[in-house]
Amino acid sequence: MRQFELGPYTGLNVKKFNIAVEEDEFNGAMAYVRESLTETRIEKENDPVEPGDYVVVNIEGEENGIPIPSVKQKSFKFRVGDENVLGDFSSNLLGRKRGQTVTFDVVLKPVLLEFADLWGHRVTFTVEIVNVFALKEPELTDEVIRRIEPGVSTLQEFKEVLAAEITQEKKTRAQGANIDRVFQAIAGRCKYEFDPEVLNQAAENLYRQFAEELKTIHGVELINYLMYRKLSSDELLAECKQESARKILGEAIMDAVIQAEGFRIPAERLEKEQEKLAKNRQGDQEFDSVAALKKAETQLLRRKAMEFLLEQNLARE
Numbered sequence: 001m002r003q004f005e006l007g008p009y010t011g012l013n014v015k016k017f018n019i020a021v022e023e024d025e026f027n028g029a030m031a032y033v034r035e036s037l038t039e040t041r042i043e044k045e046n047d048p049v050e051p052g053d054y055v056v057v058n059i060e061g062e063e064n065g066i067p068i069p070s071v072k073q074k075s076f077k078f079r080v081g082d083e084n085v086l087g088d089f090s091s092n093l094l095g096r097k098r099g100q101t102v103t104f105d106v107v108l109k110p111v112l113l114e115f116a117d118l119w120g121h122r123v124t125f126t127v128e129i130v131n132v133f134a135l136k137e138p139e140l141t142d143e144v145i146r147r148i149e150p151g152v153s154t155l156q157e158f159k160e161v162l163a164a165e166i167t168q169e170k171k172t173r174a175q176g177a178n179i180d181r182v183f184q185a186i187a188g189r190c191k192y193e194f195d196p197e198v199l200n201q202a203a204e205n206l207y208r209q210f211a212e213e214l215k216t217i218h219g220v221e222l223i224n225y226l227m228y229r230k231l232s233s234d235e236l237l238a239e240c241k242q243e244s245a246r247k248i249l250g251e252a253i254m255d256a257v258i259q260a261e262g263f264r265i266p267a268e269r270l271e272k273e274q275e276k277l278a279k280n281r282q283g284d285q286e287f288d289s290v291a292a293l294k295k296a297e298t299q300l301l302r303r304k305a306m307e308f309l310l311e312q313n314l315a316r317e
Helices: 023-035 087-093 113-118 142-148 155-187 196-218 222-229 233-261 267-280 289-313
Strands: 003-005 040-043 054-063 073-079 101-107 122-136 191-193
Touching: 023 155, 087 101, 087 122, 142 155, 155 233, 155 289, 196 222, 196 233, 222 233, 233 289, 267 289
Parallel strands: none
Antiparallel strands: 003 191, 040 122, 054 073, 054 122, 101 122
């Protein structure tokens, strides 16, 4: 850091990460369970077409009595009301039944690229309704739940298990989320300026480390990862720079708090760390015990500072 001045770092009353299960979270999880089940297809032989129904149609079109080959389609299926289908198709089929044929005129708007050469033209469509059906979302019953989750007996019990799993997942995220919230609050009260050279080097190191871990741990090449996320290498480097800045600033805050509070690691604890390091590095001739112990001490002090900052700044429940 070119410059760092620690601001107020206690009593900031930062709101804790909420681990309670929100209604939208629970509903989303239940919806995911339903989506994993097979929908029931309901044939509509004599019932009229309604929004949300699926129709299979044969389409023909003409302009001034002349057929337009590009719009002719057989057994075209779509969901009535879908945004990616011309609204006139949905509106003219509503209330109709299987086996009926509907004729209507449409001035094509500049929406569908496949009809770009007909934008602004008045086209007469003839649509034969071949089939109409609805897809019913599966109902979650005790029987269905026992089939997909053998260890659970009822739907209510499944809901309780699901809520507990969501809570546990949020508890796992809570520590990291609370740390981020506290450090953001403190950082907003500090004065600092990054050293561009140091920051850029840290970002490049993180970029290379990420690429190496992708390949060695996950067996994924960086180029494939970038294609999957639709990112350029520069955009990924920018993300690495943001993460490096967050890390550098966080360490600066903790080191300043350590100094301000006079934190120390007891000699007995350092002796244990030294014994552990010596045991793990037996036979390593190039091992620098002094540097390793210093690094371990720094990590212990920063952990102590982090715990102190969480205790001092998270709002009481």
